[in-house]
Amino acid sequence: MALRFSKMHGIGNDFVVIDGRQRPFALDPAQIRAIADRHAGVGFDQLLSVEPPRDPGCAFYYGIWNADGSPSGQCGNGVRCVAAWLHRAGALAIGDTVRIESPSGPVTVRLLGPHEVTVDMGEPVFEPARVPFRAEAQADRYAIEADGDALEIGAVSMGNPHAVVEVADLAAPSLARLGPALTAHARFPQGANTGFVQKLDRARLRLRVHERGSGWTLACGTGACAAMAVLHRRGEVDDRVQVELPGGRLRIDWAGPGHTLWMTGPAAFVFEGEWLDPPSAH
Known part of the structure; x- marks a missing residue:
């Protein structure tokens, strides 16, 4: 089965976004690296999966993987793209404020417009x-x-x-x-x-x-x-x-x-696509 995705970017930091709300996300690091290849694959800085929340206090969960297949705890440009993606998918309206669960914990996002998002990134940790x-x-x-x-x-x-x-x-x-x-x-x-x-x-x-x-x-x-x-x-x-x-x-x-720190910036769609020869899932 072809792997459907959205290509997005936040001021040049680019992403492949995969809908995992109905179908569990099941790509291993080697498969992620293959999709990340900018010559033989799609190319991205990070891959994002939008999934059901683990935390009942959140509306959605998003997973984050780097181009080398390693997991990441947070991605500021990525969460803005997730919010814009949810809006396009009909799950988030302009003006909505929702909590979305990241691998490092919940963040609050507010959709200011179809391509403009502000995010409560939490309080910086210096310890x-x-x-x-x-x-x-x-x-x-x-x-x-x-x-x-x-x-x-x-x-x-x-x-x-x-x-x-x-x-x-x-x-x-x-x-x-x-x-x-x-x-x-x-x-x-x-x-x-x-x-x-x-x-x-x-x-x-x-x-x-x-x-x-x-x-x-x-x-x-x-x-x-x-x-x-x-x-x-x-x-x-x-x-x-x-x-x-x-x-x-x-x-x-x-x-x-x-106080928590807020980040505001754009999120842009580039194209929708299918990985026609996807790596096999687990």
């Missing part, structure tokens, strides 16, 4: 053990060595682990090797999404992200949240920040500890 990140004590900045360079990073979880490095120049050649080095650093036992952030002013940031399991991406929603959260905790940015990524812009709102 090293919960990121997880190996450190003797919690701090705003951590000294770390990566590929022979001495760096200073912030470490935070947005449902997945992030290393945030503030830089003066996003075009610096060294970032090409430091991104993968930090993503696979031993102090992040589950790996990390590595964000290099350039502060333009207190309300504008520029960001490049190397994602664990997917590599360099045009956009990373949780990466934008992480960058804003780390700089906000240091007192460097305001409560509302625009984050410019290679694929587009996101708005991040966070009032600080005790």
Whole structure:
């Protein structure tokens, strides 16, 4: 049987979305990698499955898999695409606010329009053990060595682990090797999404992200949240920040500890399709 899918993207971070509401999702990592292949497959940064909720307090569940077949705990651009997909499927109306279950827990989404979604991403987690990140004590900045360079990073979880490095120049050649080095650093036992952030002013940031399991991406929603959260905790940015990524812009709102962080941005459909020679299911 052909595997039907939707191809979507959130400011360039692209997805294959599969409807698992009636038919259980049953693809293994090798099958996911085959679909992710940008030459012989469909191509994506992450694959998303929309399924019945495990949590009775949520309307739906969405699974997340990276291009290398590994699972992910959260995907900010992905959840916006899930909300837009549910709207197109007739399951979510413009103006609705619903809780959707991710692998790392529930998130609240509000559909502002057919292609515009705001998401309650929860409160950023800075405790090293919960990121997880190996450190003797919690701090705003951590000294770390990566590929022979001495760096200073912030470490935070947005449902997945992030290393945030503030830089003066996003075009610096060294970032090409430091991104993968930090993503696979031993102090992040589950790996990390590595964000290099350039502060333009207190309300504008520029960001490049190397994602664990997917590599360099045009956009990373949780990466934008992480960058804003780390700089906000240091007192460097305001409560509302625009984050410019290679694929587009996101708005991040966070009032600080005790408050949840909101991400607002677009979700776009590219095409609907069928994988005509799908890998066999379990």
